[in-house]
Amino acid sequence: NAGVMQNPRHLVRRRGQEARLRCSPMKGHSHVYWYRQLPEEGLKFMVYLQKENIIDESGMPKERFSAEFPKEGPSILRIQQVVRGDSAAYFCASSPTGQGEYGYTFGSGTRLTVV
Amino acid sequence: AQSVTQLDSQVPVFEEAPVELRCNYSSSVSVYLFWYVQYPNQGLQLLLKYLSGSTLVKGINGFEAEFNKSQTSFHLRKPSVHISDTAEYFCAVRNNNDMRFGAGTRLTVKP
Numbered sequence: 001n002a003g004v005m006q007n008p009r010h011l012v013r014r015r016g017q018e019a020r021l022r023c024s025p026m027k028g029h030s031h032v033y034w035y036r037q038l039p040e041e042g043l044k045f046m047v048y049l050q051k052e053n054i055i056d057e058s059g060m061p062k063e064r065f066s067a068e069f070p071k072e073g074p075s076i077l078r079i080q081q082v083v084r085g086d087s088a089a090y091f092c093a094s095s096p097t098g099q100g101e102y103g104y105t106f107g108s109g110t111r112l113t114v115v
Numbered sequence: 116a117q118s119v120t121q122l123d124s125q126v127p128v129f130e131e132a133p134v135e136l137r138c139n140y141s142s143s144v145s146v147y148l149f150w151y152v153q154y155p156n157q158g159l160q161l162l163l164k165y166l167s168g169s170t171l172v173k174g175i176n177g178f179e180a181e182f183n184k185s186q187t188s189f190h191l192r193k194p195s196v197h198i199s200d201t202a203e204y205f206c207a208v209r210n211n212n213d214m215r216f217g218a219g220t221r222l223t224v225k226p
Contacts (some may be wrong), residue, residue, distance in 0.1 A: 031212070042205060043159075048206065072175075091158055093195040101147050101166045106158035111130045 002027070005074075005092050006107035013082050013114050021077040021110045025094030032075045033104060034067060038088040046090075049075060082114045117142035117208045121217035129225050130198055136191040136220045138206035148189045149207040150180055153219075159205060165189060174199065196224045 004089045013019050023115035025032050028052055033090040035043040045059040054070040060067065064082075079086055093104035122137040140148065147166050151159040163174025170182040180191045189206060201224045206217040 006158075023173075035216075043216040047172070048212055054163070067189075083195060084160070093159075100146055101164075103151075103161045103164050106151075106160070108156075108158040111156075 004029075004092055004105050004107035006090075006092050008110060009108065012108055012113045013112065015083055015114055016081050019079040019082050019086070019112055021079075021090050021092075021108060021112070022074045023077070023092030023094075024074040025092075026096075026105050029094035029096050029105070032069050032097040033093045033095070033100055034075075034077050035093065037109070039088075039090060043091065046077070068090045077110075082112070084114050087112055087114045098108050116213065117210055117215050118147050119204055119206050119208050119215050119217035121220050122222050123202075124218065125221045125223065126221045127225060128196055132194045133194050134196050134200075134222065136204050136206075136222065137191045138217060139192065140187050140206070140208045142187075142208060142210065144204075144210055146208040146210045148180075148182060149209065150174065150178070150189070150191050150216075151204065151205045151207060152176075153203040155202075158193065162191070162204075189211065196222070198224050198226060202222050215220075 032049045034046040047060050047067045048056040064080045066078045089109045091109045093106045095102045128134050136211050149164045150162040153159050163172050165172050165182045168213045173179045178193050203219045
């Protein structure tokens with residue numbers, strides 16, 4: 001039973017390019033969460049999705065960032081026209097339900113470096 | 116909304132010494148409490164969680180935490196640490212689909 005799978009593990013992009021980060025939740029989990037971790041900082045919530053729906057995107061920057069979780073396939077976090085400040089580790093987590101007693105299962109993250 | 120404060124950003128200890136990592140939270144509703152550990156270049160791994168019942172919860176790797184409602188705290192403890200416990204530790208509170216993390220405490224275990 002594979003855990004949360006994120007790919008790629010490392011991603012290097014030049015300023016102005018697009019970054020696509022993928023996340024496949026644990027089997028049986030239909031709730032997906034994306035977090036960003038800047039160096040020496042904690043995790044900041046970005047977006048919460050269920051299949052085909054964005055439930056809460058209050059942590060997403062208003063521009064250049066988007067997320068989706070299609071009916072088939074992984075969840076995608078997309079960053080357009082990347083800038084140096086987008087360099088961070090992006091973590092995906094999944095949960096079987098939206099009920100609070102379940103903790104999240106995290107992937108190993110994608111480390112984005114913008115050069 | 117709830118929030119989490121981890122009172123120490125760094126905690127250096129010697130091997131086999133006891134350790135306590137402090138966490139305070141604030142919330143206007145009942146929440147669930149979690150501790151996660153993050154080893155270098157890895158994701159977060161669940162150490163333990165408090166849902167209800169006994170205020171002392173035991174987790175993996177010999178860690179335990181005590182929920183104190185009156186002090187709104189959820190401190191993590193281990194009686195004797197190992198070099199391999201060197202990592203970043205995050206306290207988190209969850210209310211349904213809103214999970215908030217503290218800024219983390221870097222535990223460094225020295226020989």
